[in-house]
Amino acid sequence: MQQVRVLLLPFILALLVLSNYAHAAPKSKLWPMWDKSDEANSAKIDHQDWQSILTKYVVQKSYNNLFRYADVSEADKALLEKYLSDLTQMDPRDYSRSEQFAYWINLYNALTVKLILDEYPVKSITKLGGFMSFGPWDEDVAVINGEDITLNDIEHRILRPIWNDSRIHYAVNCASLGCPNLSNEAYDGENMEELLTAAARQFTNSPKCLLISDNTLIISSIYDWYGSDFGDDEQAILREIDKYRDGKKLEGWSGKIKYEYDWSLNQP
Incomplete structure (x- = not known):
């Protein structure tokens, strides 16, 4: 019996760690290298490939925007890969703050969709990630300017500390029913304010909120x-x-x- 307790102890500890993680969230802590912009640059970042995917696979059902993961074609998976490759090969700091804001939100959401597609079928995003992980948020999912980036980096070390806008939580999507909806419109530098407010209104007026x-x-x-x-x-x-x-x-x-x-x- 004592030997059984010893063998079970690591698993019990693992469950406790995962339980605590599920009810905790990283603090907002700036990654200084990303806190730069070029306001003189009027160039726009192209999100049309992401818009094409959203238009085709996001469907509205009652108060939920749902993504048709099972129906994504191989051609559109390749289009998503191309979009992510295009984003990660540029330096967002070369653009204005508004273009960067849209860049990071779209990147987060597109990466999340890709993570699900890579492992589909899956019942919950929390099933992804390595051993002892509660989801994939601390996994390296992109390389930008030679830096490994995680989803948590994007949300908690870039978006939250730089823009300090609570509506970010209504915009980034974790592929879950409880999450604020994945927008069926790609964010860009011009529609950011409108879409952020629309996302906040949509969520706070739904039973999910x-x-x-x-x-x-x-x-x-x-x-x-x-x-x-x-x-x-x-x-x-x-x-x-x-x-x-x-x-x-x-x-x-x-x-x-x-x-x-x-x-x-x-x-x-």
Whole structure:
């Protein structure tokens, strides 16, 4: 019996680590080399290949935008590879801040779709990644300017600290039903503001963001994981949600608050 306990201990510890990881999120911490831009450069980054894929495979069902992973053709997989190759071979710092903002969001979302396609069929993105991993977010997924880049690098070391905009959480997509929707429009330097606000409104007005059950307010775990990006306390977070949500305001809620998230794959 003692030998069995010893053999099981590493697995128990692994489960505890994964459990804690699932309820934690990296802090916003700047990667200084990416904090540069050329505002004099009026050039636009071409996202048409990504738009072509979104147009063909993103379908709307009720309040969800779903991606038809099972239907992606080999030609479109190659198109996605080409798009990612084009992005990773350029230096985003050569462009304006607005073009960079769109670049990093589109890159994050396109890389996430590729990760799913590479392993499809899969029930959840959390099943990807190496041993002891909760998903692929710390895996190297691109090389830009000779630097290995992970999805966590893009979100937490580039997007969040440079732009300091809580709507980033409505724009980057983790291929899950609980996540704010994958936009059916590619971001670009000109539509950024409009699409970010539309993403915030779409999410905060959906059951994915919140539900009220008796005296309990059930809200998305993104407000737990990234609470500091939305406000200093729960009332501030509710006030931030109220900015985009229609109907009765949440600020002043005095009942229970519970956080939930659905990691099921965002497919039809």
